[in-house]
Amino acid sequence: MIRTFDWDDYDSVAAVWAATGADVLSRAELETKLTRDPELFLVAVADDPAPSPSPGSSPTSSPGTPAGLGLDTAVGAGPDTAASAGHDTPTGTAPNIAASTGHDTTTGTAPNTAASTGHDTPTTAASAGHGIAGGAGLDAVAGAILGTWDGRRGWIFRLAVDPARRREGIATRLVHELEARFEALGCPRINLLVMPNNEAGLRFWQRHGYLPVPDVLCTKPLQPQSPEE
Template sequence: MIEIRQFGWSDYDAVVAVWAAAGREVVPRAELAAKLTRDPELFLVAETDADVAGVVMGTYDGRRGWILRLAVRPEHRRRGIAGQLVGELERRFRLLDCPRVNLLVMPDNEAGLRFWQALGYLPMPDVLCTKPM
């Protein structure tokens, strides 16, 4: 049985392990603490048998929702965990009256693109610009 619930600080080490196992960059505690002051209800973990199997971080700026850091431990993949995490995050976005949700997928991540398209997300020809601060 999978339980999707809000992240708590006691989950941090397990979430770091999920990110590491999935090859994702770890969000440092200080950066995560700043994010959690804004919309903590949009940072979710998937727990199975007291083990954090997956995680997704969302954020909402009042205009757009963003899905960030979706990751599932390799040994828990292909069980619908990612879809359940996204589904619960989308439900929470709707409760906030969020009109649109965005996310970023690397263009060479064909499996990722197929996953998101199966959930109804459409690729957009936007150009990503970024500037470290």
């Protein structure tokens, strides 16, 4: 089942982000973001049955597709390249969502990249070969996706799927549900970012119609940053 994020999901979502190599957004960062468009932060719970592929069909995700496809990274050609047509740098992305580098790296941090310091460490860790444990009273979270809407463009950040639930179509279902919610808001175009070395992530997004553009992402921090940032 795909549904809107609930705060009881936080530890499970943080564990999924950490397991896929994404920076973990702190509760404070999410509280700031969720003052706008909370319905655009979605989770897939683990009781969602995996679709049965038809005979001869290939799995939704290729064997090389990383579990974290949407962790704040651009589908562009260069490290700072905006991903989808429309040439819009995110003017309305909520503050404090940027990754520690200041770049809001979206869908494609490499699966084995360690989460950066300065963010909350999830209290629920993913064990190898096992799913992510759920929050109190809720089903286990199998995946998450974060959308923002500035009234002109939609942006997708931090799509991630529990490594134990890969190749079940969870990422695709999260994307489709988020796209439907953007459409309901009247959003004419969706952008996202992917790191240039994330070839599997780029292939995933291109299969879903998100094409690279040559824009260059520029960024300026408005608050003092620690040396490691």
